[in-house]
Amino acid sequence: MSRIRNFSDTHCHLFRTADAVLLRKRLPQLSGFTITDDYLRCQDADSADRLIHILKSLPGNELTGITADFRSLAQRTLASGVKTVMVPSVSGYEGYRNHLLGKILLENPADEKQETCPELVFGIGTHPMYADGFSLRALENEYAILKRALENEYSGKLSSKGVRIFVGEIGIDRRFKETVPIDVQVKAFREQLIFARDNGLPVSIHAFGGDNEILHELKRISGVRGILHAFTGGTSRAEQYMRHGLKLGIGPMLMAQYSEKLREAVLNAGMNSIVTETDFPYMYFNVRNSSDCREAIESSNTPTAEKIMASPDRLHILVTELAEIFDTAPETMSEVLLNNAENLFYPDKCCRQND
Helix, strand or coil: CCCCCCEEECCCCCCHHHHHHHHHHCCHHHCCCEEECCEEECCCHHHHHHHHHHHHCCCHHHHHHHHHHHHHHHHHHHHCCEEEEEECCCCCCHHHHHHHHHHHHCCCCCCCCCCCCCEEEEEECCCHHHHHHCCHHHHHHHHHHHHHHHHHHCCCCCCCCCCCEEEEEEEEEHHHCCCCCHHHHHHHHHHHHHHHHHCCCCEEEEEECCHHHHHHHHHHCCCCCEEECCCCCCHHHHHHHHHCCEEEEECHHHHCCCCHHHHHHHHHHCHHHEEECCCCCCCEEECCCCHHHHHHHHCCCCCCCCEEECCHHHHHHHHHHHHHHCCCCHHHHHHHHHHHHHHHHCCCCCCCCCC
């Protein structure tokens, strides 16, 4: 178990755990919903509300079967030291859907004061894979609905800084250029960048072969802040993104056996310029010489000894690896990383400087 506390997973599709169970069960009540790749998609706020109504109408034992895996992962994540999880959206109204799902999946009537999950911060926005379906009007509507819902939920408990929402994951991905032309991806990306900037929201940017287009838009649209999700480039590319107000999202690829260029870029960027992420459930930790990584792999119930899923409850493996790179204590590293994540939402906050 982790000996360090209070760090953030800034990119974690946490609700895919619940989606997997829902898709596997094939409930007849959900036949009218769209299944997109590996998640249950809601086309608008009404369909998200309808999904929750259906789940609440299920017999207790059936609902427990849906919530069990999600609750277990959430509890392990909290116990491992993760304070905050940023949950991205890949299509319209997924952020609002995730918020509603979180409320029902984490209900704890036996002891409402008992913490069962890290703080969840919800993303809104459209991934480049689905950019042909992007609607600025829908994004504006979802933001208003989600913001109001969060404000009502935390009424009387909010600071003057208000609720936290981000825009992501958005960006460019050339793997999908045949189905979603690059100019369509760029238009959706540009409009979401402007929306985020104008509403004071941080962004989480997905870049796969689209660095040139992304950097071009960042030059045109000043005042953007956020994360370059899943950064795997070198020092020069890191500097380009940092000049435009982005922190580097460092994930499981740092643990790969041939990650020297990335490790050098991370060290040159400095610890105040990075945040940690798992990209759960889409990434794995690979074996390096890290004793903490070997220990985690040996103690995990996985069929392979060479890699383990990068789930949020294992994020401390990455934090410890970063501490080794920067030659600092894991506790210090986790404090810096938490400050960096907080600074995305409160850029005027005075963060402790550790570089």
